[in-house]
Amino acid sequence: MTDIQADQVDLSALLQQYFGYNSFRTHQKEIIQRTLKGEDSVVLMPTGGGKSLCYQLPAVVLDGLTVVVSPLIALMKDQVQSLVANGIAAAYLNSSLTSSQEAKLITRLQSNSYKLLYVAPERLFARGFLSFLSQLRIGLFAIDEAHCISTWGHHFRPDYKRLSILKKQFPGTPFMALTATADKAVRRDIGDLLLLKNHKYYISSFDRPNLSLAVLPGQKKWEQLFQIVQKYPEESGIIYCGSRATTEKLADKLRNAGKKAVCYHAGLNPSIRSKTQDQFIQGDVDIVCATIAFGMGIDKANIRFVVHYNMPGNLESLYQEIGRAGRDGQAAETVLFYSYRDVQTHLGFMEDVDDSGYRSILAAKLKRMQEYAEAQVCRRKILLSYFSESPGPDCGNCDVCKNPPEYFDGSIEAKKAISAIARSQEKLSVSVLIEVLKGQYSQKVKDKNWQILKTFGAGREHSLFAWQLYLQQMIQQGIMEIDYRDHNNLKLTTVSERVLKGESVVNLVKFETIKIRQEEQKKKAKLKIKIDLPDDLKLPIDPKLFEALKELRKEIAMEIRKPAFVVFSDASLEEMAANKPLNQEQFLKINGVGKYKSNRYAKEFLDLIQKFL
Numbered sequence: 001m002t003d004i005q006a007d008q009v010d011l012s013a014l015l016q017q018y019f020g021y022n023s024f025r026t027h028q029k030e031i032i033q034r035t036l037k038g039e040d041s042v043v044l045m046p047t048g049g050g051k052s053l054c055y056q057l058p059a060v061v062l063d064g065l066t067v068v069v070s071p072l073i074a075l076m077k078d079q080v081q082s083l084v085a086n087g088i089a090a091a092y093l094n095s096s097l098t099s100s101q102e103a104k105l106i107t108r109l110q111s112n113s114y115k116l117l118y119v120a121p122e123r124l125f126a127r128g129f130l131s132f133l134s135q136l137r138i139g140l141f142a143i144d145e146a147h148c149i150s151t152w153g154h155h156f157r158p159d160y161k162r163l164s165i166l167k168k169q170f171p172g173t174p175f176m177a178l179t180a181t182a183d184k185a186v187r188r189d190i191g192d193l194l195l196l197k198n199h200k201y202y203i204s205s206f207d208r209p210n211l212s213l214a215v216l217p218g219q220k221k222w223e224q225l226f227q228i229v230q231k232y233p234e235e236s237g238i239i240y241c242g243s244r245a246t247t248e249k250l251a252d253k254l255r256n257a258g259k260k261a262v263c264y265h266a267g268l269n270p271s272i273r274s275k276t277q278d279q280f281i282q283g284d285v286d287i288v289c290a291t292i293a294f295g296m297g298i299d300k301a302n303i304r305f306v307v308h309y310n311m312p313g314n315l316e317s318l319y320q321e322i323g324r325a326g327r328d329g330q331a332a333e334t335v336l337f338y339s340y341r342d343v344q345t346h347l348g349f350m351e352d353v354d355d356s357g358y359r360s361i362l363a364a365k366l367k368r369m370q371e372y373a374e375a376q377v378c379r380r381k382i383l384l385s386y387f388s389e390s391p392g393p394d395c396g397n398c399d400v401c402k403n404p405p406e407y408f409d410g411s412i413e414a415k416k417a418i419s420a421i422a423r424s425q426e427k428l429s430v431s432v433l434i435e436v437l438k439g440q441y442s443q444k445v446k447d448k449n450w451q452i453l454k455t456f457g458a459g460r461e462h463s464l465f466a467w468q469l470y471l472q473q474m475i476q477q478g479i480m481e482i483d484y485r486d487h488n489n490l491k492l493t494t495v496s497e498r499v500l501k502g503e504s505v506v507n508l509v510k511f512e513t514i515k516i517r518q519e520e521q522k523k524k525a526k527l528k529i530k531i532d533l534p535d536d537l538k539l540p541i542d543p544k545l546f547e548a549l550k551e552l553r554k555e556i557a558m559e560i561r562k563p564a565f566v567v568f569s570d571a572s573l574e575e576m577a578a579n580k581p582l583n584q585e586q587f588l589k590i591n592g593v594g595k596y597k598s599n600r601y602a603k604e605f606l607d608l609i610q611k612f613l
Contacts, residue, residue, distance in 0.1 A: 218339025
């Protein structure tokens with residue numbers, strides 16, 4: 001396809017026809033246009049941000065097959081079902097297929113019967129498969145969960161390292177690498193290790209203002225958890241646990257308390273895991289107590305709460321998992337239970353890692369996770385800063401903002417730190433920066449001759465521990481950031497410049513205040529979380545109609561033997577229950593209703609809606 005042809009494609013019409021949406025989200029159209037011109041892209045969009053559309057829509061237009069590399073069997077299954085339901089020929093190739101099913105699939109691929117093929121990286125490099133692909137017409141390679149290629153990534157998978165072979169074997173084919181979570185180090189790795197050419201980075205905002213953020217002490221967890229669950233009767237939630245045994249124990253306790261809860265972990269039979277996932281998506285089960293094996297790729301928009309019963313080992317995992325809540329844009333609650341025992345557990349896991357370099361990476365990420373859990377500054381600012389997004393004002397929807405500590409103007413402290421970093425050409429780590437500010441003639445300071453800096457000794461008035469806490473707060477607020485690929489040295493940001501010019505005031509919590517609050521938190525085991533979001537985030541739906549629409553969807557899903565979300569998402573049903581379309585033209589204006597689904601389902605749903613008018 002030439003550039004002129006790519007510009008002439010009516011993408012908006014295709015978006016409505018196949019996916020039922022009237023407008024693109026941020027960056028989607030530009031990414032698609034770039035792909036149609038044969039160019040490479042790295043796409044970073046948060047969970048629920050619309051990553052999959054970026055390669056699914058081009059697949060409809062491009063000549064040949066779009067190959068989607070994904071490590072997640074559950075995601076393959078769900079997305080293929082959704083694509084087929086939208087009238088797009090798609091299939092997956094993974095270990096769940098029998099030999100006869102695989103043979104039929106290969107035959108259909110040879111006859112160009114599919115537009116998309118999902119395949120696991122391990123299967124991609126199975127004997128003879130790349131040679132087979134070279135015989136087909138390939139229009140695009142989409143590498144999903146692309147952070148897995150980097151040792152800095154939170155789910156590093158060695159098989160992803162081999163994906164550079166694809167670019168060598170298919171040099172003229174456009175590539176798109178996609179992930180929901182990647183810091184700067186991982187972003188650079190994705191482009192470099194996949195051998196992408198003249199690629200462009202597309203980074204959507206990681207801000208999810210409808211999600212409340214809270215950290216609670218790890219004492220009396222069950223009592224606090226049950227209070228959360230009670231707030232959401234017959235609504236969907238996920239509880240992430242650190243072990244399989246804990247998922248089973250919690251699910252039992254919740255069922256005994258009258259809740260529709262199940263457990264999910266990698267030790268269960270695959271058929272049970274698949275059934276559990278389908279029950280959760282269809283709404284037959286309200287709560288899933290799960291290990292991290294659950295949730296990736298699940299297309300369920302109405303999850304009202306996500307609880308981390310145990311602390312994850314890094315902020316990427318935390319963000320990805322809480323991102324499964326509130327994908328419909330409505331208010332959702334996220335809670336992390338924290339105790340130092342979780343830190344010790346993760347440190348124990350690291351002892352089994354043979355690669356010392358990788359072990360140090362895991363330790364660095366765990367430290368940032370622990371700092372988040374113990375933070376006394378806006379938690380949303382911490383998350384946005386971690387992903388190198390310049391944070392705005394305090395969010396007002398996290399526990400710190402709702403119960404703020406006493407701050408002092410730390411602008412002078414921040415300027416001293418920024419000045420020292422700038423004068424060193426951004427070659428100071430946190431520990432060495434403190435030595436410079438304290439005026440300490442350490443070996444590292446003398447080796448680099450940092451004692452000649454004008455800021456040497458400029459921060460003697462504060463203790464070493466106070467500077468540690470102040471710098472930690474500055475990093476969390478995006479005033480500076482750690483470059484893990486450059487010996488953990490501190491780098492300046494756009495916020496640094498504003499602070500130095502006096503355009504931004506830096507609020508810091510005093511060292512003494514943090515000590516007092518930490519002691520108070522240890523004594524607290526009561527839940528104090530409220531969701532106070534504007535009413536315009538809530539759809540004015542007809543609740544009785546919504547329940548009737550869900551029942552109709554369930555009947556259709558059972559008839560076609562597919563999960564309910566394949567028919568329509570909850571968000572689409574809510575819009576129907578709010579807008580009550582009267583005819584097929586109005587039905588087509590509902591988000592998630594394309595021409596294919598309208599032709600197939602409009603009569604049944606419109607007939608039902610008529611009964612509620």
